[in-house]
Amino acid sequence: MNSHKSDFTIGTLSKYSSVNIETIRYYEKVEIMPSPPRSEGGYRLYNEIHLRRLSFVRRSRELGFSLEEIRGLLTLVDDKSYTWAQVESLTREHLETTRxxxxxxxxxxxxxxxxxxxxxxxxxxxxxxxxxxxxxxxxxxxxxxxx
Amino acid sequence: MNSHKSDFTIGTLSKYSSVNIETIRYYEKVEIMPSPPRSEGGYRLYNEIHLRRLSFVRRSRELGFSLEEIRGLLTLVDDKSYTWAQVESLTREHLETTRxxxxxxxxxxxxxxxxxxxxxxxxxxxxxxxxxxxxxxxxxxxxxxxx
DNA sequence: TCTTGAGTCTGTAGTTCCTACAGGGTTTAC
DNA sequence: GTAAACCCTGTAGGAACTACAGACTCAAGA
Structure with missing residues (x-):
């Protein structure tokens, strides 16, 4: 529970990701971003993993992917329960769109x-x-x- | 006022552009698309110019441009009152984003x-x-x- | 010509993805 | 220890659609 020296608050995350604070909290609400640990006073505490994930979301949004599509991409990362066939079709689908x-x-x-x-x-x-x-x-x- | 043989209604435009009917009417309301002529009964009548413009809008949206940005691009087409300096900066700006x-x-x-x-x-x-x-x-x- | 059904009309209300407060608690730097 | 800067949880608003409802139009067949 005690913070690592690499933890930082939402304002810092916002600054480095170029995603504004309200949007970050919104992404948490709709489960695009995980609920991070909190400080004793209740402040959200983020690390570099959060920053990378959020940057990925931001860029994907700029490229016109919907939150639903991004959720799909992120699920490839988060969820280990997919079958190979599902992974392949999802991946190829996104590849097609991307091309x-x-x-x-x-x-x-x-x-x-x-x-x-x-x-x-x-x-x-x-x-x-x-x-x-x-x-x-x-x-x-x-x-x-x-x- | 009498229709050319190449005119078609909103459903056809929707089908060929892959933009749904409500969205087309919304684009007219917010002046992304012009108000087309009407049939005697009040049906909107479109032609191929409309179809091309709408397809451009749809693809640009899919690529993550906002309606405001698309409006800017379309203004380069519609409006003759721009100065060269304005045209150049607008164009280069979009080129930069695109790259x-x-x-x-x-x-x-x-x-x-x-x-x-x-x-x-x-x-x-x-x-x-x-x-x-x-x-x-x-x-x-x-x-x-x-x- | 009359009917029937698919298509269109306007208007309003809902959805998604943010964005901007309000009113309050927390941290940090002096 | 106190002000300034930060963060909290709501809630309300905006942009860009999307989905009806209830009424009108049109083309094609009996």
Whole structure:
């Protein structure tokens, strides 16, 4: 029960994970994060394992995974009761989703990069791309890449 | 006002875009999608431009962009009043975000791919990875890649 | 033409995933 | 030992959907 020198409170965890305090408590409530031990006064005490797990959750959220999907990924870590078949299908499913997302993002990257470079160093009046781009070109090109 | 042969109702748009009907109407309300023309009886009538725009929105949402960010991207398409400096900074900002997301997803892909292949063809008892993986290995490795 | 059933309309209420207080207790640094 | 900074448990709000309810529209067949 006495704290290790590596334990830290929720504010510190929040700072290093870039997840705000209320969200951390919310994740505890919905069981994405475990209930950590408490100090005598009732403060939550975290360690680096918590920090890594929370960082993983944050990044996964930014990448568009739902809490439910993240829960699934984390269950692969937490739960030893899965059968191999379940593990494989879950893993391959996430792998599939991940690959599709990469492809979509790369398409978007190409469009944005091209757009930024086309006007490189130009001023507004010198940049003829601006008209066509805003008229229809970007729309057709970028959305075309996504269809 | 009379409909083109290429016009279609919200159900069709929903089907082809994989965005459900209520969400489409919600996007109209919050001005992510324009108010389309209506049939005499009041049905919304869409065309392929709407379909492309909506598909772009859906994919961007799946990639973790907020409606506000998507609104920004779409404004590059819709609005001709931006200055070049604004366009460049907006575009580069999104490009930056996009590249970071790609990197994170590729890290996750490596972990998942490795995990799936390690047990390839194995049954539960034959697969020693299952214990270590579920004990700590996946956690440390995957979350380590994300930290 | 009339009917029937699938599709659509508006509006409101619920869900998920946070986010922001309020009112109070705890820690730490001087 | 006391102020400032921190944390606690609620509860209420916002963003982005999602799911009805009750009414209207439309296309196709008897």
């Amino acid at each position: 599709k997302k990469i492809i979509d993002l790369q398409k978007l990257e190409v469009v944005l990069d091209d757009m930024a470079s086309k006007c490189d160093g130009g001023h507004v009046p010198d940049c003829p791309v601006i008209d066509t781009l805003f008229g229809e070109t970007l729309f057709v090109r970028s959305l075309g890449a996504f269809s | 970071k997301k790609i990197i994170d997803l590729q890290k996750l892909e490596v972990v998942l791919d490795d995990m799936a292949s390690k047990c390839d063809g194995g049954h539960v008892p034959d697969c020693p990875v299952i214990d270590t993986l579920f004990g700590e290995t996946l956690f440390v490795r995957s979350l380590g890649a994300f930290s």
